[in-house]
Amino acid sequence: MGKTLYEKVWEAHAVRELPDGRTQLFIDLHLIHEVTSPQAFAMLKERGLKVAFPHRTFATVDHIVPTDRREEPLADPLAQEMLEALRRNVKEHGITFFDLKSGRQGIVHVIGPELGLTQPGFTIVCGDSHTSTHGAFGAVAFGIGTTQVRDVLATQTVAMQKLKVRRIEVNGRLLPGVTAKDVILHIIRTLGVKGGIGYAYEYAGEVIEQMSMDERMTIANMSIEGGARVGYMNPDETTFAYLKGRPYAPKGEDWERAVAAWKALASDPDAHYDDRVEIQGEAIAPTVTWGVHPGQSAPVDGRVPDPADFPESERAQVEDALRYMKLTPGQKLTDVKVDVAFLGSCTNARLSDLREVAKYLRGKKVAKGVRALVVPGSQLVAEAAEREGIAEVFREAGFEWRAPGCSMCLAMNPDRLVGDELAISASNRNYKGRQGSPTGRTVLASPLTVAASAVAGHIADPREVLGIGGEDATD
Amino acid sequence: MPPIKRIQGRAVPIRGRDIDTDRIVPARFLKTVTFDRLGEALFYDERYDEKGHPKDHPLNDPRYAGAKILLVEAGFGSGSSREHAPQAIKRAGFAALVGESFAEIFFGNATQIGLVAVTVAPEDLGYLFALVERSPETELVIDLEKMELKAGDRVIPVFLPEAVREAFLEGRYDPLEVLLEAMDRIREMDARRAGPGKPGVY
Numbered sequence: 001m002g003k004t005l006y007e008k009v010w011e012a013h014a015v016r017e018l019p020d021g022r023t024q025l026f027i028d029l030h031l032i033h034e035v036t037s038p039q040a041f042a043m044l045k046e047r048g049l050k051v052a053f054p055h056r057t058f059a060t061v062d063h064i065v066p067t068d069r070r071e072e073p074l075a076d077p078l079a080q081e082m083l084e085a086l087r088r089n090v091k092e093h094g095i096t097f098f099d100l101k102s103g104r105q106g107i108v109h110v111i112g113p114e115l116g117l118t119q120p121g122f123t124i125v126c127g128d129s130h131t132s133t134h135g136a137f138g139a140v141a142f143g144i145g146t147t148q149v150r151d152v153l154a155t156q157t158v159a160m161q162k163l164k165v166r167r168i169e170v171n172g173r174l175l176p177g178v179t180a181k182d183v184i185l186h187i188i189r190t191l192g193v194k195g196g197i198g199y200a201y202e203y204a205g206e207v208i209e210q211m212s213m214d215e216r217m218t219i220a221n222m223s224i225e226g227g228a229r230v231g232y233m234n235p236d237e238t239t240f241a242y243l244k245g246r247p248y249a250p251k252g253e254d255w256e257r258a259v260a261a262w263k264a265l266a267s268d269p270d271a272h273y274d275d276r277v278e279i280q281g282e283a284i285a286p287t288v289t290w291g292v293h294p295g296q297s298a299p300v301d302g303r304v305p306d307p308a309d310f311p312e313s314e315r316a317q318v319e320d321a322l323r324y325m326k327l328t329p330g331q332k333l334t335d336v337k338v339d340v341a342f343l344g345s346c347t348n349a350r351l352s353d354l355r356e357v358a359k360y361l362r363g364k365k366v367a368k369g370v371r372a373l374v375v376p377g378s379q380l381v382a383e384a385a386e387r388e389g390i391a392e393v394f395r396e397a398g399f400e401w402r403a404p405g406c407s408m409c410l411a412m413n414p415d416r417l418v419g420d421e422l423a424i425s426a427s428n429r430n431y432k433g434r435q436g437s438p439t440g441r442t443v444l445a446s447p448l449t450v451a452a453s454a455v456a457g458h459i460a461d462p463r464e465v466l467g468i469g470g471e472d473a474t475d
Numbered sequence: 476m477p478p479i480k481r482i483q484g485r486a487v488p489i490r491g492r493d494i495d496t497d498r499i500v501p502a503r504f505l506k507t508v509t510f511d512r513l514g515e516a517l518f519y520d521e522r523y524d525e526k527g528h529p530k531d532h533p534l535n536d537p538r539y540a541g542a543k544i545l546l547v548e549a550g551f552g553s554g555s556s557r558e559h560a561p562q563a564i565k566r567a568g569f570a571a572l573v574g575e576s577f578a579e580i581f582f583g584n585a586t587q588i589g590l591v592a593v594t595v596a597p598e599d600l601g602y603l604f605a606l607v608e609r610s611p612e613t614e615l616v617i618d619l620e621k622m623e624l625k626a627g628d629r630v631i632p633v634f635l636p637e638a639v640r641e642a643f644l645e646g647r648y649d650p651l652e653v654l655l656e657a658m659d660r661i662r663e664m665d666a667r668r669a670g671p672g673k674p675g676v677y
Contacts, residue, residue, distance in 0.1 A: 020638035038508035078506040121677035129556035145558035145584030159650040248671040261677040431497040438520035
C-alpha cells in the first residue's frame, strides 16, 4: 500500500520514538515573530541553553507593527518593547531577521513562501496557528505554543503525536465570483470547526489542482479554523514554478535534484486515508459568516438563519451568536450595513488577492461612511502592487493603503474596531472581540466580497456589485 | 517537574461551546514579553464591561473564589496557538480543566505546562455543571491514577491519552530534557537535510 505525503514527511523527520509514545520530530524551518517568542528565549536563558541551529530559524515582526506611522519609538511603548526584545534575541543568537527596514518584512506566513524559505517536504513550525498556510507547498506545517518554541530553539525538534489524514477533494469547477476563501469557508461549514481535530487535511481534486499557490495558501491557512492543525496540498508543477528563483530556494543542480525529490513526496495513488470527503465546486457560493466562529456561514445571497432550524444541541449557541452580531433570523445578509472593510491578513493579502480585486474596483468608490483599509501582506507585495498600479486603484477608490502587518485581523496594533462596528473582513477569525473592540462584529468574506461590500455600504454579492460573471454570460 | 496525581478543589462552570483563545485572553493582553501577569487577563472581556466594571460572570462570583478546576464545554481553546491562554488559566490559580473536548494546540500547550485537561462523557459533564452551579462549595477530586473524578455522590470516569497520563504521573510532561538526549542524532540530521538556502535531502 502507498503512503500519503504526510506519512512520508513524518517518517523522514522522525528522530526517534519517545518513551511516551510520541515522536521526536526534526524541524527543517522555524519561523518566529515578536508575540510568541520572547518568553521562549527567556526560558532558554533560564536553562543556560543556546539556539542549537540558528540557520533554521527566521524572524520577522508583524503582529504589533503600526500600518501608518512607523518611525521609532513606536507610539505604543509596549509594541516598541516587543520589537526591541526580538532584535536583542536574534542578535544574541545569530538569527536572520526581516526587520522593518529590511524591505522583506511582512506577515510571517506571507514572507516564508515568497522568500522561498518554505519548501515541499519540509517540516515547518511557528508559534502561530496559521502556520498551516505553508502546507500549500506540500510541507507539514503547524502552529506550536511558546514552550515548544523553546524546544525548537534548543533542539530543532518537537514532541508530536502523529495525526490521521483526511483527504478533501474539491472537484468540478468554481463558478464566477467564487474564490479560494469561499471554498475554505464552505469546507469549514460542511465539516465543522471541530471536524478536523486529530486530522491533517489533504486538499486535492480538480479545483485545487487548477489553483495558484496564493489560492492554495488561502485554503491551507484556514485549516486550523476547521480544527485541523495541519493542512496541505501535494506539490506539483504550479508549486515548482512558484518557487523557482526565490532567494532561499535551491539553485542550479540542487534545484533539479530538489524537484525530483519533491515529486516523489506526493501522496501515492494507492495511499490509505483515514477519511475521505468530496465536495462539488459548483455547489460553492460566495460565502460570508453571520456568527462568531468561522463555521457559522451562509451564501452571501442568503439570509440570517433561524435558530429553530438547528439541532437542539446547537440552538443556544446560534442564539448567542445572533445576539452578539445584532442580526435577526430571516434578515437578508445583503441588508446588513458595514462600517469597516478590511482587506488584509495571512489569509488574503497576497499580490494575487489585491490584483483580482483591483481588476473590478477600477472606477468604483467606497461608500460614504465606510472606513476601508488595505494592508498588504509584505513589503514585497506592497512594492509590486505599487509597480503594477494596483495600489493606486485602491487609493482612487477611497481605500486607505497601509504598510504590511497583521493589522486589524487581531488588532494588536492601532487598527481596530470601535464599539459595535461591523467589519467585512478578508481575515480568518470572527470570534467575539477579535478585531479589537469587545463588542466589535466581524463578517468573514473573500477579498472580492469585501471590496463589493465596501462599495455598496452593506454586505454585498460581488457578482452583482462588481459585475463578475457578466463576462462569462456574453461568451 | 513534580508529578501530578491528584487535583482537589472547587470548580467554576464556564458555559459555552467552542470558546476560543481570543476570549480566554484577548489579543491586547498579548502585548507583553513575559507571562507573569496573564492571570488578570483571563476572560477579561467577559468579566468586565468597557468601563472596567465587573459583569455577571462565574469568575467574578465570590462563591467560586479559590477554585482549582475549570468546567468547560466542547471545543474549548479553539483558534490561536497562543500559550498565553493556558498560562492565564494556570496563573489565575487553576490546576485542571474538565470538559467534553479540547482544541488540539490548546491541549498540547496546557499539557506541557502541567495544566491537566481531562474529558468526560457529555452526560457526566451535564451532571457536573448542574452540581457546581447548584452547590458551588462542592469539592471535586480528579485522580489520575484511577482515572476518575469524584463529585458529590458520584464517581465519574475521566479520559486522557495514556501517554499524557503517564507523563503527568511521572512528572515528565515538559519534554525538553528528553528531547535534549538526542542531540547527536539531531546534529546528524541537520547536516544531512536540506534547509532554507541549504542543499540536502528532503
